[in-house]
Amino acid sequence: MVLTRSVTIWVLMSTMFLTNIGFGIILPTLPFLSQHLGASTFEMGLAMSVFAGASLVASSIWGGVSDRIGRRPVLILGIVGYGVSSALLAFAPSVAVLLILRFLSGLMSSAVYPSSMALVTECTAAQERARILGYMGSINGIGFICGPPLGAFLSLFGIQVPFVSVGLLSIINGLLALYLLPRTSKTAVAAQGTAELQVRWLQRFRHMLQNRMIAPLLFGTFALSLADASISTTLSYFVTGSLRSTPTMAGWAFMINAGVSAVAQATVFSRIFHKCGEVGTIVIGMICGMIGYLAMGLSQLLIWAFLALAVLSFGRGLSYPSITTGISLHTAPQLQGSMFGSQGTVGSLGRTLGPLLAGWLYSVQERSPFFFSGGLLMLTAAIFLLFYLTRMKAKKQQAEG
Known part of the structure; x- marks a missing residue:
């Protein structure tokens, strides 16, 4: 049990690290892709805002879903979904499609935080939780630091390359979580009927x-x-x-x-x-x-x-x-x-x-x-x-x- 819990924590740290590298890769390169599609300054700002707006709408929903069906499937769906929608940005034919894909990216990425944090909580005792969550926050920050220079380097090979790279990275990240994260039993909420779930x-x-x-x-x-x-x-x-x-x-x-x-x-x-x-x-x-x-x-x-x-x-x-x-x-x-x-x-x-x-x-x-x-x-x-x-x-x- 101790080994399983340790593996879970390390896998979660790895997945969060890779996810934040993906965030960091896209952040500095998105304005250039928007400009390449002929976006105005307002539309470039809107590409950032729709991502945050989607997260605003979906975070609580994903948290409730993870309470019902389990943390692992929601986490994997969020990681892979964010990667696929981000990779498709490289092939967006217009600004309108870019904005739709950014909204989908925000929608999927908002599943990662509540499910991963809840999974950490399930795998740690109260007395060690502060230390583990501190490490999680630190590894998230390091991933975000590594992302922008990596994105700038990848963009030298083409403006689409950073976005495709994020998609591949996310698929690898999702497979890592799929094979290494243990299957956990559904929470007590998941065992309730539909009427009780509404309550x-x-x-x-x-x-x-x-x-x-x-x-x-x-x-x-x-x-x-x-x-x-x-x-x-x-x-x-x-x-x-x-x-x-x-x-x-x-x-x-x-x-x-x-x-x-x-x-x-x-x-x-x-x-x-x-x-x-x-x-x-x-x-x-x-x-x-x-x-x-x-x-x-x-x-x-x-x-x-x-x-x-x-x-x-x-x-x-x-x-x-x-x-x-x-x-x-x-x-x-x-x-x-x-x-x-x-x-x-x-x-x-x-x-x-x-x-x-x-x-x-x-x-x-x-x-x-x-x-x-x-x-x-x-x-x-x-x-x-x-x-x-x-x-x-x-x-x-x-x-x-």
């Missing part, structure tokens, strides 16, 4: 609202995703414009933003989590993020911007896996997929609204997106502190009573 959907939402820990964790996910948009959307403009640097330095800035977070999750996250608890770790991460964003907004030199990026990336490396671990610990086993699907939904909502808000703020004042993100994380940290103090007071009154 279960209502029970999931009621469970989410009644659980006093879940709602703050979902809000924290939304806040982090929304704040992150100020980096992903405006960082290149800020580095090359306000700081008068080069596109190469902008690329290094993205490497720092992803790399420090990956290192933090792999090294110090689990130790801080076990020492400070989930709320304490979230608050520490949010405060680091707040300091980093505010320092970013005040930066006049590239070196200070890089240091600010390192601080906010370190904060994200603490707060996000702590939120994910908290969700897994406060959710019933048969609802893990649905709850991680809900987390994926609110995260996609932040990634959908964030670029629009960050772009508008940048047009008003080029540093305002970073100040907004810093203020948002400060508010989120205060909410978690208030929640923690309220919970401690309630426990003390209960003990005295």
